[in-house]
Amino acid sequence: MLPYNWMMAVAILLPVVAAVLVYIIRQYHARGVIVILAAIALIVNSILFLLHGKDTFSPANAQMWDMVVTVLDYLILLFYIYVGISLKNWLVLIFALTQIIPLAWFEFGMGGRAALANVSPTFVVDHLAIVMCLVISIVGSLICVFAIRYMYDHEHHLHLEKSRASRFLFWMVLFLGAMNGLVFANNLIYLYFFWEVTTLICFQLIAHDLTKEAIDNAARALWMNSIGGTALIIAMVILFAKGAPLSLDGILSGGVASAVLLLPVALLCFTGMIKAAQLPFQSWLLGAMVAPTPVSALLHSSTMVKAGVYLVLRLAPAYAGTRLSIMIALVGAFTFMAASGLAISQTTGKRVLAYSTIANLGLIIACAGINTPLAITAAILLIIFHAVSKGLLFLCAGTIEHIIWSREIEDMEGLAAKAPLVTVIFAIGVLSMFLPPFGMLLGKWMALESASTIPLAAWLFVIASAATIVFWAKWLGRFLQVLPKLGAKIESLSLSYTVPLWLLVLGIFGVGIGVASVYTGLVQNAVADVVTSGQALAVQGWGLTVNGYSAVSSTANFAVGNYPVWPLFIVFAIAVLIPFIFVAIKPGELRPVYLCGEQAGGTDTDEWYSTADVKTKVQLGGYYFQGVLGEAALNPWTYTLSIVLMVIMFAVALLAMGGAL
Amino acid sequence: MNAWIIAIVTVIVAPFIGGFLAGIDRRITARLQGRFGPPILQPFYDFFKLLGKSKIAASRLQLMWIYAYLVLMITALLFLVLRLDILLMMFILGFAGVCFALGGFSSKSPYSHLGANRELMQMLAYEPVLLLLALGVYAQNGSFLISQIYASPTPLISRLWPIFIALLVILTIKLRKSPFDLATSHHAHQELIKGIMTEYSGPYYALIELTEWYEIVLLLGIVSLFVANPLWVGIVIALAAYLLELFVDNVTARMTVGWMVRFVWAVGITLCILNLIWFWVFAAIKGVS
Amino acid sequence: MGIIATSRLKSPWIMHFDNSSCNGCDIEVLACLTPLYDIERFGIVNMGNPKHTDVLVVTGPVNRRTARVLKNLYDQIADPKMVIAVGTCSISGGVFHNCYNVLGGVDKVIPVDVYIPGCAARPEAIIDGVVMALQKLAKLQGVAL
């Protein structure tokens, strides 16, 4: 067992060291070995955290670290100013200034620095943080391993003269450290620091390809997240002005009357929502799609956006039982619905994935807003399941991109014949996003059960669920459109692709079948960390029985749901896997499809005789409803409504604060 | 052990009930059209005839999804008869629908492709109503368990009648009756030929028929939940609902997909939401007093 | 085997294909479905899709373009299958025998089991023809109708 300070160092500083090494060593294989070693170290380390359990940590020479953090903070902000000026992007510049000026004023003018230095402990490693750490370390590391080969192929395809892969891997590995620091941080200035580091890395990674589009989108991500940074600083200022402690555990323990703290809490949640790309701030995450796919995988599954939902979830006790809580639920639920609807009209695979991420983050935030123990359980389970499934889907998208060199859904037609292996993995990933017996559905199921107290949220949930079915099934359907001919060969892929893919598939089935163990081992304690009131949730054997917390019925220990999960996996196996393996067709049984009697040829052709006996290919285009559900048609509405919801959210917080004073 | 017996009996008996109902459907439809109609046992003849046809297929993936469709439909039915969680049953029913749609996508046929897309649009229309139905059950009984519905002295319909009406609307979609026989239809005089089923033939088509029989039983079972005590009243109501669907089938033209989604969302979902809001307000008033 | 063989005789699904006929036989085939004749009494349903078809009902003479379509449709029908040629022109080309674009009867392209003469064939004759096709099938299977 490592000493605790070593564990902290491995979690936060090892990625920094590994990143620097990767940057210096520009040899493909050596670089790969370092990434793999760092990944293994991080995974082992995160498991050690799990075994160790809840703890706090303050660095030994705190003053030195405070100084480092402060200096780096200002360096980052100065870099933003430089970016704003050199790109002539005034939004970046303005929001960099709105950060650096209040921060300097707060730290040195108001004397916030002394208050911050007094915060103890600097890091709080509770069970929620451990869950996050596991997600970041395991899923994030696998994505970094995937990126080794991906970047090689990527640059090969682009015919780059000078490899920039080491720079790319540098930021990727660094990201993991920053995220670990973020979820452990208790001191708000540390939180702010890691927050800004993730924003910075995000900017660097999005801009990696250095095309005009990439740089523009990176700048957009930068200024949007800078708004969040500004909100965080304002929250700190208010907290300091009210005499509240400048630490997360301080806010949660409710040092001052909690209603007074509602505005800073709302600001912090706002910061989290921007990072979680909630409407109307979704465009930065959509823009981030221009980056190489491992970046998207990292941003979506384990890092960046998860930081946003983590913060909202972390603060749940601070706004429990208030109207702010209901508003947060509605903002999340609205995002869930709007993003699911918009996903239907998307023609690019990665944009569908992006909207799906936004939608699911909305669901998690809505669960945090519903704020019952059941909802919080759902939220934490969703974070885990979403990270695994979405990580897998993005890696699949990346692999597919390198097979067909396109991101368009229409181009993925018939991949089941061209790349059966990836198709199977992708199908598992897709099914795990919205269908029983997989984890995401279990989370959504719990969310729906808990949402029965807020009919509006329930309404948004069910519509979003239906839309979810449509866009996933539609996309998966593209893969399956194959000609009847036999003899598809399994494609060969680099181990750097397949190992992370298969491990994530294993993870999907693992956390799905073992959801009860995941619950008892991880989630239960994390929920207990977040939920301050109410009884602990009971678990029976393989089945997951959630007791209590019925909003309508006052009866305690009323079973809301009791189902064994593993029989559903048997059903799944009987329904999908066994037919998949055993349904065989003899070549003689294959017939071409029905084309009104005008097929031109046998089973290997999709042509028909058209006007004037000309052979024409069948072309199948999916339904996208761009006129009704397209961004152009829906965005005016979604922006308006989401901004109104945000404004009401702040108004509610302000009113509560005014009332308390 | 009791549950096992119920499950096995259900799996064996349900298709007979479903096939019989389908036979009655065809006879009554014929009478409504001024014809004599086929024998009541006609669906069974069709089924066995199809089993005896040679197997032909347009792709291997197609068949996999159709088995999944059948297995999941049976699973959903077992959830009903074993009185388990109604919300999860709806999700499994949704999975079955997705499998059916994916089966339609699994060949390069324009008609089954368009049919599958329409099936997804149908799911977009009916899935919210089914989920809201489950939430309505929760609102009344405080539980998602179907066993609680049977245990409860007040029938669901007494407070959930708006949701019941919404259920009747989507029953038309699920039973593929006019005006919503969009993705595929029993009459086959359709712009999409047989829509999603176009590429299935012989024994595989028989599997779809079998699944539909299970589906009929399942759907009527859901309808009968609205008067679960005594059960026979529920069954009578379910059969009445079935007759109503046949009647509607014969007095309407087929509508378009867009109209269906608009109609179901405007009427069905609104009814469900009003019902739930009423519960919410009711609970709030009770909480105050 | 018994139940399947019996079912085959009780549930022949037909598909009607119009080669290049004058419509006379086509509307009579359609008329068979309607209340006066109602062939659904015998379990006969018009499917319109070769993949679900047992009996292919062909009307009209084969012309040089529909020959291709007819062959294609016939190939897509799963076994066992029967073909009925309805009307004089589908038997021999009939009144169109000396038209330049007409190949002749249906049996120039696919094997035919039952020929129903008439111009246009009457619905009664068509129903009788389908029943004859079933009898032929029954004889092949050794089952009494």
Added chain:
Amino acid sequence: MIDKLKEISKDQLLAEVKKYADSKAKFVTGSCNDLGDRLEVTYFFNASPGMDMSALRFTVGKGEEVPSMTGIYLTAVLIENEMKELFGLKVKDLAIDFGGHMMLAQDSPVLPMLKSEDQKAAAQKGGN
């Protein structure tokens, strides 16, 4: 006899057709006839609404190009394609060209509507 038949040359065709189009007349149909070495083309128009019909007729040698009137009357596309593939009338600038396979399949006889030798002989003989 055909009432209101106007004999023109093929160069006048488009100008004459334009006149009909300007007066909002309806295009009824066309007919082609094999005169041995020349083709006789007749177009029928109808002053709509009403039943007042008139016709344009011109003859061309086989192999001569004829302008298409589909630019003026789209509906003439079927008859012009038909004359092209059945009689070998060389119509140029068709709005939609079926390439000789609108009515005829790949293995159909070529230019089937031209008079065969037997027909010519019978017509020469006259009477019974």
Added chain:
Amino acid sequence: MAPRTITPFGPQHPVLPEPIQLKLTLEDEKVVDVMPAIGYGHRGIEKACELNEYPKNIYLCERICGICSCIHGITYCEVVESLWPMDIPPRAKYLRTIFSEMSRTHSHLLWLGLLADAFGFESMFMQYWRIREKVLDLLELTAGHRVTQSVSIIGGVRRDIDADMKKHCIEVLKDVRKEVEALSNVLVNDYTVKARTIGKGVLSYDQAIALGCCGPHLRASGVKEDCRMQGYLAYGDLSFEPVVASGGDSYSRAAVRIGETIQAIDLQLEALGKMPEGEIAAKVKGNPPANEATMRVEQPRGEVFYYAKGNGTRNLERLRVRTPTYANIPSLLVMLPGCEMADVPIIVLSIDPCISCTER
């Protein structure tokens, strides 16, 4: 550009009773482009008519189309008669009128049934065809066959309607009129039918003329044009007024055809009442002289145009038949783009396509 589907629609398609192919380009479910492929029904009848003798051509012309076969036969006889030109007895004119209108009645009832089938209204399809059987029985009684009547010969008609038949016909026709009115009331007023037909496949007055449409298709766009206005056969003596609607959409076309069905029954009743006594056929000798003639007759689907050229021999020099569908098909190119996939069968049917007519 949104992703597109390109798919064949026909030749074998359950909603198309006859082989025609439409190459549809769809965006979602919206038709953005359409290209018809015809020629599946092409036999070469015009050529065969040049090879056969005059009386034999009647049977061939009747089989240009089996649904309007009676009127094809009549028109052929009329155009050949005007090659001489010769007169036919007045009773024959009335009989030809009655048979024309009877076959119009059955054709329109057939179409109304098929339209109901196109939008999935199965029971209405069945009811229209049930009524239609009564008209077919009348045709069988008077002309001798349900579908291809072969009632017309050069110079007159083959079969007479005697007093008993006349009485029976009047009874049945009155009954049919009542039933059609009752059923069409449903078709015209039903919400779902209206939703599926109103505004589908709109063709304006000017477009309809520019595209050369004819028949009920044209009259539904408000153009008052009907060949029966010429007063050929007995129409000059009868009280005839074209049925016109103004909507220009599928609903208007249905309304026009319903109006014409009832009008056709009225015309039959009137003609049966006014029918003069006398011969039913004139004696014909020899071959027609070298001459050319045109004849325009209103079929159920619209105006059929016959052009005949005789050369004094026992064969025709040239016979050109322009059938109504031939004129109406180009309008599909205008009506289909922009509609939904679900509306394609309705719009295609709304022109009452008769492919075997078109392609001969």
